[in-house]
Amino acid sequence: HEGLAPGCHLYPFNVTIHSDRRSTCRGTHLVYACVGYCESSAFPSRYSVLVASNFTHNITSASRCCTISKEAKVKVRLDCPRGRHHDEIEILTARACRCDMCRKSRY
Amino acid sequence: SPSVNLRRFTGCAVREFTFLAKKPGCGGLHITTDACWGRCETWEKPIVDPPFIDSFQRVCTYNASRLVTVRLPDCAANVDPSYSYPSALSCECGVCQTRTTECITSA
Numbered sequence: 435h436e437g438l439a440p441g442c443h444l445y446p447f448n449v450t451i452h453s454d455r456r457s458t459c460r461g462t463h464l465v466y467a468c469v470g471y472c473e474s475s476a477f478p479s480r481y482s483v484l485v486a487s488n489f490t491h492n493i494t495s496a497s498r499c500c501t502i503s504k505e506a507k508v509k510v511r512l513d514c515p516r517g518r519h520h521d522e523i524e525i526l527t528a529r530a531c532r533c534d535m536c537r538k539s540r541y
Numbered sequence: 542s543p544s545v546n547l548r549r550f551t552g553c554a555v556r557e558f559t560f561l562a563k564k565p566g567c568g569g570l571h572i573t574t575d576a577c578w579g580r581c582e583t584w585e586k587p588i589v590d591p592p593f594i595d596s597f598q599r600v601c602t603y604n605a606s607r608l609v610t611v612r613l614p615d616c617a618a619n620v621d622p623s624y625s626y627p628s629a630l631s632c633e634c635g636v637c638q639t640r641t642t643e644c645i646t647s648a
Contacts, residue, residue, distance in 0.1 A: 438551045439549075440549060442583075451589055465587055467585060467586035468584060469582070469583075469586075470582070470583065470584070471581065471582055471583075472581075472583060473578075473579075474581060475558075476601060476602040476603055476629075477558045478560060478574065478576070478626035478627055481564045483643050490640070490641065491641065492626065493606075493627055493641060494642065495600055495601075495643070495645065496645050497644075497645075498647065499583040499646070500582075500583040500584055500585065502587075523589070525589055525593075527587055531585075534648050535648050536598045536637075537646075
């Protein structure tokens with residue numbers, strides 16, 4: 435990635451979509467992800483946190499993650515063999531990025 | 542070390558951290574110890590199938606630590622003066638372990 439820069443930035447990549455497992459129809463489009471390096475830290479928990487966790491959480495981790503803050507839908511045209519019908523599929527692309535809450539459930 | 546430019550730093554490293562150790566019935570004690578700080582790679586990327594956004598979230602947290610126990614000053618007669626906290630031996634970009642860690646995230 436671009437020079438390991440701090441912050442959270444748009445990152446272009448090509449997505450290829452197949453209409454089915456046999457890839458009868460397929461299309462490729464340039465879309466954007468958000469990739470970056472946001473600040474996080476871990477330090478000894480306050481006494482109130484220790485008590486609330488029954489003394490199991492002696493570390494507190496405070497973090498932000500690189501997230502998509504603005505997105506848009508783009509239509510990808512799928513081209514089929516021998517010029518048969520052309521399907522269109524909508525996918526998301528990032529329009530703006532931001533270091534924000536780490537929303538993921540597994541986080 | 543002073544040669545590291547923190548504004549441009551990516552990765553996860555041991556860093557000095559000062560906090561006030563206190564608990565009910567005792568006086569507070571300022572403690573400087575090793576904790577973790579940095580910027581880890583995180584991303585969000587559009588995908589074709591549900592949930593339509595794939596994400597990767599790692600945060601700077603303790604890899605190895607040792608428990609340090611100190612005596613707090615001015616404790617009441619019936620209060621145990623000992624106070625334990627983790628000191629980081631090494632840090633890593635990893636998943637926040639909710640079993641041992643209070644995981645907090647903010648906008």
